[in-house]
Structure formats: C-alpha cells, structure tokens
Amino acid sequence: MFLGRRSEQELLERKYEGGNFEFAVIYGRRRVGKTALIEKFCEGKKAVFFTARRTNQRTNLKILDSTVRKVLGEEEQEKRNGENTSPEDPDADRIFGRIAEAAGSERIVLVIDEFPNLAETDPGISDSLQVFIDHYFRKTKLFLILCGSSMSFMEEQILGAKSPLYGRCTIRLKIRPMDYYESALFFPERSPSEKAEIYGAVGGIPMYLTMFSDMTSSVPHLISENFLQTGSVLSYEPENLLMQEMKDPKKYTAVIEAVAEGRARISEISSKTGISPVDVTRAIDDLIALDYVVKVTPINEPGTRKTRYFLKDNLFRFYYSNIFGKEDLLKGRTEEETERNISSILPHYTGKIFEDMAAGYIRRFLGYGDIGKWWGTSKNSRTSEEIDIVARRKTLSGKTEGLFAECKFRNEPMTIDVLFRLEDRAADVRGFDSKEFALFSKSGFSDELKDQAEREGVVLVELKDMYMNRTE
Structure with a gap:
C-alpha cells in the first residue's frame, strides 16, 4: 500500500492531465521512496518504466529497447508477423525517435530510473535527450521522468547550468523524508508517544517505517528486532549507505x-x-x-x-x-531485559526529536517556512541562553513576524515559568516587527499556564494534538 506524498502525487497528476510535454526531474537520497512514488503515478497509464543498471551501455540500451518495444506493442506485432526487428546494438537516438513518434498521438510516460547509471556508461545520453527535447519531444504528449539517488549528479549534471539539459525541466521534485505527521500513516493505531519514538528511530523513510507496522509488537521489541538482531537490515544500514556514497x-x-x-x-x-x-x-x-x-x-x-x-x-x-x-550494553540476558534497556534510552532521545517534530508542526499547520534556533548571551543576566525554535515569515507589507517556541517531552504538565522564561529570552532576539509564542508539551499544561496563554494568545500544542486529523 502506498502512503503519503499527497502533494507530490497531486502535482504530477495535474501536469499529466494538462496533456502537454513535461520533463520531470525527481531525485533524493536512497530509500526515500522515489521509485514507489513514480510507480504509483504510472498506475493505469501507458508507461515505459526503465531502471538503469550498473552495467555497460549496450546492456542498458538493450533493456530499454526491449521495454519500449513491449509497451508500444512492437513486440506483439512482430510475433504476429513472424518477424524480429530487435537490433543487436540498440541506439539511444533510434529508441527516442520511436517514443517521439508514438507520443505524437497519445499520452506516454517515459521513466528512466537511476539515470546516473545510464549516464555513466553512455556520457552522450544527456546530449541526445537535449536534442530530442528541443526538436521532437516538445511537440508531443510525452511525460518524461528522470530519477536518481545521486543528488550531486542530479543537481549538477541535469539541473546545473553546465548541463545540456539545463533549463528544460518543467517539474523539479526533490523527495525528502516524510515529516512526523506523514510518517504516522504507517501505524495509525499506535499511541502518540509510540509514533514519536518510531519517527525518532528511523525518521520519515518509508522502507524503514514499514518495519514498524506490526501493531502486535512493542516499539522496544521492534527496535531490538530491527537494530540488534544479527543480519537485520537496520543493524548495518547507516554504514552500508556510507559505503555506497563515500570513498x-x-x-x-x-x-x-x-x-x-x-x-x-x-x-x-x-x-x-x-x-x-x-x-x-x-x-x-x-x-x-x-x-x-x-x-x-x-x-x-x-x-x-x-x-x-x-x-x-x-x-x-x-x-x-x-x-x-x-550493542553489547543494550543486549540483555533475556529478550525482556533487552527491551527494558531500550525503553530506558527512548524518553531522553525522543525529547530531542520532539523539537524537530514541533518545527514540522509549525511548518505544516502554522504557516511558517523559515524555521531555526537561537542561542546567545542574555543582555540582562549575561548568561548563555537558548530558544528551541524560532520561526519567521514576511508579510505582504514587508514586516517580519516571529514565532518563538519551547518544547518539553516530559511526563508532567508544562508550568507557567516555561512561558515567562521564553518571553524573557525572546526579548534578546532582534530583527522582528512582531513576536508570538508557542509551547509544545508531551503531557499537557497546568491550569495556570492555560489561563495565561489564553490571555496572551499563546499557542499551546500537546503531543496528541500534533497527530489530529485536520484540513491541510
């Protein structure tokens, strides 16, 4: 089942329905779900979906040629006629020419996934695409998608100013990990605390989130199973990713x-x-x-x-x-002891993640896009101070609005002193025409703080509220 990525799906579908030539560049880190998104988009459409291999040019082009022949019906036609016109040495220009001819009269999607693999074995492929985009594809109903995991290659060799394809892309999608809110779609029945713990452990990568979809097991058990068991994917995944990317x-x-x-x-x-x-x-x-x-x-x-x-x-x-x-410190003599050890580290660690979740909430629901932190020396106390989250946005009149937020992932309600300290610290931050405040708490707020927040218009957000369904 495909979950999330609603805005990306809507963009691709809207462009597809327009009927014009489109050139989409879709890229992002490994495992982030690029291919799944494209496969979902291609459902019910006439699509040539080709994944470039780490092999030689001839093999890649033969696979592409075979895929094109099958989708365009050439293979079936040859079988009926008792012919075989598949070339021994396929040529990219001839393949693109057949696609251009077919897309002149009907909507066709051409996907080249892991495009850097093809470009590595065929350095002239980008030049060929440039020629066909400029002289042929633009006049057709083709929906071209190039996808890749090598972000430096995609940004420099396709989107960069020195690339033959520069300026021709009509859709640019950098697929990022899902935020805390979308990640929770993979386990909707879990408690807010469990959702936060899973997001903290694996982030918004769909492949990893599916490993935690078993509702019959506790989060510590699933962490033990996926991180500590010999041969489990996540026990070596970070090091594996580094080996793939770095020399x-x-x-x-x-x-x-x-x-x-x-x-x-x-x-x-x-x-x-x-x-x-x-x-x-x-x-x-x-x-x-x-x-x-x-x-x-x-x-x-x-x-x-x-x-x-x-x-x-x-x-x-x-x-x-x-x-x-x-690993040896976490592994106990029994499974229960291992899970207790894991449970003991989760509250402190998830507390750090809670700040990122709060930033995601501010971006998604409060309308701020520029979000960061602040630290410095207080003018009054001359001590070092920090603010968990500071967000800013420009109004149509050119003024700068600021949102200052503190986050507490504790098992007791937040008290009013947190608000007063935040307001004192915010007074030291310059560059804002107006300031508003928000507080994020795992376990709610004291009655005194609620009353004060209502008087001042302070936004109060409890962990459970961060997962509520709402119109986006």
Missing part, C-alpha cells in the same frame, strides 16, 4: 559519531576524531549534501561564527547515538 567511509563514520556525541563545532569534531579541521569541513560539506547533517546558525545571524552541526537524518542520529558500539 573513505571510515572518515565519515568518525565524523558522524562525533556529531552524534554532541560535538557541534568543527574544532570539537577535529579534536574528537583526530582528523584535521580542513578534512572535517570537507566531510561535513559532503554529509550536508546527502542530507545526513545540517548546518545551523542562530536565526537572524547568518554570518556569525556561532555555527553548529547536527545530525539531520533520524536513522543516523538514533543509530550513532544509541546503537553503534553499544
């Missing part, structure tokens, strides 16, 4: 492990790993490009030296914070 995975593993331990600055990561600051910076840049790490500066201070780095991908964050190198 020196050991260096990147060391950097990620340091970031997972809370080393947030280049100097701290270098000191922990023994890797030079220059090489750490290069590694961090590569990991940012893969969406595994995020660079953060205090909002409204883009040029500051206060830069910090955090793990952005939840699977990497959970694995390197709680699993990597700690």
Whole structure:
C-alpha cells in the first residue's frame, strides 16, 4: 500500500492531465521512496518504466529497447508477423525517435530510473535527450521522468547550468523524508508517544517505517528486532549507505559519531576524531549534501561564527547515538531485559526529536517556512541562553513576524515559568516587527499556564494534538 506524498502525487497528476510535454526531474537520497512514488503515478497509464543498471551501455540500451518495444506493442506485432526487428546494438537516438513518434498521438510516460547509471556508461545520453527535447519531444504528449539517488549528479549534471539539459525541466521534485505527521500513516493505531519514538528511530523513510507496522509488537521489541538482531537490515544500514556514497567511509563514520556525541563545532569534531579541521569541513560539506547533517546558525545571524552541526537524518542520529558500539550494553540476558534497556534510552532521545517534530508542526499547520534556533548571551543576566525554535515569515507589507517556541517531552504538565522564561529570552532576539509564542508539551499544561496563554494568545500544542486529523 502506498502512503503519503499527497502533494507530490497531486502535482504530477495535474501536469499529466494538462496533456502537454513535461520533463520531470525527481531525485533524493536512497530509500526515500522515489521509485514507489513514480510507480504509483504510472498506475493505469501507458508507461515505459526503465531502471538503469550498473552495467555497460549496450546492456542498458538493450533493456530499454526491449521495454519500449513491449509497451508500444512492437513486440506483439512482430510475433504476429513472424518477424524480429530487435537490433543487436540498440541506439539511444533510434529508441527516442520511436517514443517521439508514438507520443505524437497519445499520452506516454517515459521513466528512466537511476539515470546516473545510464549516464555513466553512455556520457552522450544527456546530449541526445537535449536534442530530442528541443526538436521532437516538445511537440508531443510525452511525460518524461528522470530519477536518481545521486543528488550531486542530479543537481549538477541535469539541473546545473553546465548541463545540456539545463533549463528544460518543467517539474523539479526533490523527495525528502516524510515529516512526523506523514510518517504516522504507517501505524495509525499506535499511541502518540509510540509514533514519536518510531519517527525518532528511523525518521520519515518509508522502507524503514514499514518495519514498524506490526501493531502486535512493542516499539522496544521492534527496535531490538530491527537494530540488534544479527543480519537485520537496520543493524548495518547507516554504514552500508556510507559505503555506497563515500570513498573513505571510515572518515565519515568518525565524523558522524562525533556529531552524534554532541560535538557541534568543527574544532570539537577535529579534536574528537583526530582528523584535521580542513578534512572535517570537507566531510561535513559532503554529509550536508546527502542530507545526513545540517548546518545551523542562530536565526537572524547568518554570518556569525556561532555555527553548529547536527545530525539531520533520524536513522543516523538514533543509530550513532544509541546503537553503534553499544550493542553489547543494550543486549540483555533475556529478550525482556533487552527491551527494558531500550525503553530506558527512548524518553531522553525522543525529547530531542520532539523539537524537530514541533518545527514540522509549525511548518505544516502554522504557516511558517523559515524555521531555526537561537542561542546567545542574555543582555540582562549575561548568561548563555537558548530558544528551541524560532520561526519567521514576511508579510505582504514587508514586516517580519516571529514565532518563538519551547518544547518539553516530559511526563508532567508544562508550568507557567516555561512561558515567562521564553518571553524573557525572546526579548534578546532582534530583527522582528512582531513576536508570538508557542509551547509544545508531551503531557499537557497546568491550569495556570492555560489561563495565561489564553490571555496572551499563546499557542499551546500537546503531543496528541500534533497527530489530529485536520484540513491541510
């Protein structure tokens, strides 16, 4: 069953119904669900769906040619006539020419999945596509989709200014992991706390979320089964992903492990790993490009030296914070003891994830797109202060509105002092014409805080409210 990605599906369907030539570039990190989205889109449509292999040019083109012949009915026609016109050495231009001819009179979808594999064996394929887009495809009803997992290749070799295909894309979709809200579609009957724990462990990657869809098992049991059992996919998945993407995975593993331990600055990561600051910076840049790490500066201070780095991908964050190198500590003498050990680490870890979930709620439901954090020195107390979330947006009149939020993942209601501290800290943040406040709590709010929030117009959001169905 295909879940989520509603906005992406609606965009593709709307463009398809338009009947004009379209060129979609769909890309994103491995496992994020690109192929599943395209397969869902192709249901009920006349589609040539070709996945490029890591093989030679001739083999890839033969598979593409065979797929085209089957979809266009050429293969069946040859069988009826007792012919075989399949070429020994297929040519990309001839294949594209047949597709252009067929798409002149009917809507056809052409998907080339894992396009970087084809381009690696056939460097001229992008030039061929450029010629056919400019001179043939534009006059047809073809819906062309190029898809790939190598984000640097897709952004530079297809979307980049030096690419032969530059400026020809009509749909650009970078598929990102689902947010906390969409991720919960995979296990709708679980409690809000369980949904948060699963999202914290594996993030919004559909392949991983399906591993937690068994409603008869507890979250700690499923974590044990998927992370600690010998041969389980998630027990080696982060390291496997790094080996696929990086030439020196050991260096990147060391950097990620340091970031997972809370080393947030280049100097701290270098000191922990023994890797030079220059090489750490290069590694961090590569990991940012893969969406595994995020660079953060205090909002409204883009040029500051206060830069910090955090793990952005939840699977990497959970694995390197709680699993990597700690497997023997988590495994108990019995299954029950192992699950108790896992249960003991979840509240503190999920509390950190709760801030990301709150940011997702603000983006999805409160209408803020620019969301970050703030830290600095209080003018009044001269002490270091932090604000969990600071969001901003521009009004039509050009004014800057700000939303300041604090998050508490605790088993008791939030009290009024949290609001007062947040308001004091927000007074030190410059660059806003107006400020509003929001509080996020796992376990609700004290009556005193509710009364104060109502008087001031403060937004109060409980964990269970974050999963309520609403019109989006």
